[in-house]
Amino acid sequence: MTPFDYARPIDAADALRRGAIAGTAYLGGGTNLVDLMRETVARPERLVDVSGLPAAIEETEDGGLLIAAAVRNTALAEHRIVRARYPLLSRAILAGASAQIRNMATVGGNLLQRTRCTYFYDTEGSRCNKRQPGSGCDAREGFNRIHAVLGGSDACVATHPSDMCVALAALDATVHVDGPAGPRTIPFADFHRLPGDRPDRDTNLELGDLVTAVALPPLPAGTRSTYRKVRDRASYAFALVSVATTLELEGDRIKQVRIAFGGVAHKPWRAMRAEAALLDRPATHQAFLDAAAAEFVDARPLRDNAFKPALASRTLAAVLEELAMGDAA
Template sequence: MTPFDYSRAGDVAAALRIGAGVQTKFLGGGTNLIDLMRETIERPTALVDITGLPAEITERDDGGLLIGAAVRNTTLAEHRAVRTRYPMLSRAILAGASAQIRNMATVGGNLLQRTRCTYFYDDAGSRCNKRHPGQGCDAIDGFNRNHAILGASDSCVATHPSDMCVALAALDAVVHLQGNGGERALPLVELHRLPGDRPDLETMLQPGELITAIELPAQKIAARSTYRKVRDRSSYAFALVSVAAALDIEGDTIKDVRLALGGVAHKPWRAHKAEQALRGREPNAETFRAAAEAELADAVPLRDNAFKIELAKRTITAVLGELAGDAR
């Protein structure tokens, strides 16, 4: 591990002041960052410990929530308002990691975790454009069973590993940011980048910018929602495909829907095409399958992961069917 300086910040202003260095990283739970430092993939010269920043979940008058970035994942998953108003989020967090990791990991850190692509972690012998821009991507012609089928590029086919982010994408979450240039807010679906020709640029954060909170808008539809994760084993493996969905049915018509996918792209994938195909239609298996077909129409499989296309379609259809059955 590369030597580094360590300091603690008692508030956001101090964190931004200390973290202004080019090679400085903010440290929350460290469940991903420390692993990357051990592998010498991340090589910060300084760490700013921000675990002392406010870690509160504030219930707003309109029914929405403001979640401090330092809130632990376990705390968020177990919060009464999350379990009752946004059950897909609670289920996504619980599906994402063991209790020990959830107890350490922070909400802000979860948003910024990096891919678990084998070639990204193999600094000794594999080419990876995310690790070294312009080097090449060994995953494209290598072992790519777990890799992307949507939004990938010739430079990178890695997938985003977060379960929580998939639910947040479906819930229209907003990320609050603060830097030395001031504060701003960004929809979560715009926080992460698709790889293009610069997969090393993973988010829209500016240098030295800090995630301070995540806002969940009040949404009646979110109360009837769920999250399903399909993985190779029932332990805490990363998703082959996951689906976060919420459904609002009025009579025999789908009034509204929220849908996002995980395990299929370089970022949490909001399924806008499927949502458009569902609104105003009758809630049945044929409708759900057609919407899934519309969303996956542009999927581009690699040698080992073509099965993900049909798996995603079946999982979308099954999850929407489950929610439709609960609504009747």
Template sequence: MKPFTYARAADADEAIRLAGAGCARYLGGGTNLVDLMRETIEQPAALVDVTGLSDTIEVTADGGLLIGAAARNTAVAEHRAVRTRFPALTRAIVAGASAQIRNMATVGGNILQRTRCAYFYDESGSRCNKRRPGQGCDAIGGFNRMHAILGASAACAATHPSDLCVALAAFDATVHLRSADGGRTLPLTELHRLPGDRPEADTVLKPGELITAVEVPALAARSTYRKVRDRSSYAFALVSVAAALRVEDGVVGDVRIALGGVAPKPWRAWTAEAALRGGPATAGHFRAAAEAELAAAVALRDNAFKIELARRTMTAVLTGLMGDPR
């Protein structure tokens, strides 16, 4: 591991000052960044500890949530307002990692965690454009069962690993950001990038920019999260679905859907949502909308099964929400 300096910031302003012109990395719970440093994939010259940022979880005036970036995943999952108003957020968090990791991981860090592509982690034996631009991507022609079917490029087919981000993307969350230039907010669906020809850039964050909070607007619909994986715990998603559904007199009044495990970013299912709104709330209509969303899917050698798995999971989740009082 490369030597680095360490400083602990008391608040966002101090963190930004300590980070300087973007030469440092912000450290939350460290559950991803420290692993990457051990593997010499990330080698920052300086770390700025941002666990001193706000960790509060507040109910906003409109009934939504404002979650501080330093809030631990366990605290969010167990918060009464989250469990009652946004059960899908709790389910998404609990579906990810182990209890010990959830106790350490922060919301800001969860949002910014990097892919778990095996080729990305194989620093000494594999080519990876995300790790080293221009090197090539061994996943494209290699073992790619876990890789993307939507939004990939010839340069990278890695998937985004976060469960929480899928639920946040479905529910129109916005991310509060701070930098030396001031503050801004950004829809979470616009924070992460598709790889294109620059897969090394995971997000649109500016150098030194810091996540300070995540805001989730009120949701007047039933919601849930389902994760399909190879084993029942401590496994990344093959396909996951976060959804919210409101039905009025048998007609879909509102619907929000996001997919995980299928794309380089949390994948908001805009096409499926547009196909569903104003239509009948039936399993057949749900299936047709899922097919419309997956029409653009492109399979690699080992992951074609994800296309049908995503269709079936979307259909099952929406059908289940018809009778799920939460």
């Protein structure tokens, strides 16, 4: 591990002052960043530990929720309002990692975790444009079972590993950020980036920007929601495909639906085509399959992951059918 300086700020203003220096990284629970530092994938010169900043979960005036970035994942999953109004978020968090990691990991850190691509972690023998821009991407012709089928590029086909972020994408969350340019908000769909020719940039944050909170809008009364993760083993595995959905019916027709996929792209993938295809249609199994087909029409599978579009389509249809029948939360 490369030597580094460490600071624990007294408040957010102190954190922002310290974080505005090049070579500085913010440290939350450390469940991803410390691993990257051990493997010398990440080599920050300074760490600013923001895990001690206020960690409140507050109800907003419109009935939504404001979640401080320092809130631990376990605390968020167990919060009474989250379990009652946003069950897909609770389920997504509980589907990720182990209890020990969830107890340490923070909301802000979860948003910023990096890919688990094997070639990204292999600093000695693999080419990776995300780790070293311009070096190449060994995943494209290598072992790519877990890699992207949507939104990839010649430079990178890695996937975003978060479960929680898939749920936040489906919930139309907003990320609150503070930094040298002042506070601002970023719609969750615009927070993470597709790789393009700059896969080393995971988000649209700038130098010194600090994630301070995540805001959830209220869901209409009667909305049903859930999260399902498909993986190679029952626990401690990243998603091959995951689906987060909310569904609001009017009779037997779909009044509102939100869908996000995990495990298929460089960022949590908001399925806008599928949503548009379902609005005001009867909630039938065939309609769900048709919507999934519309979403994956531009999929570009690799040698080892050609199963993903079909798996994602079947998973989406099964989840929406359960919601329509009232068999899920």
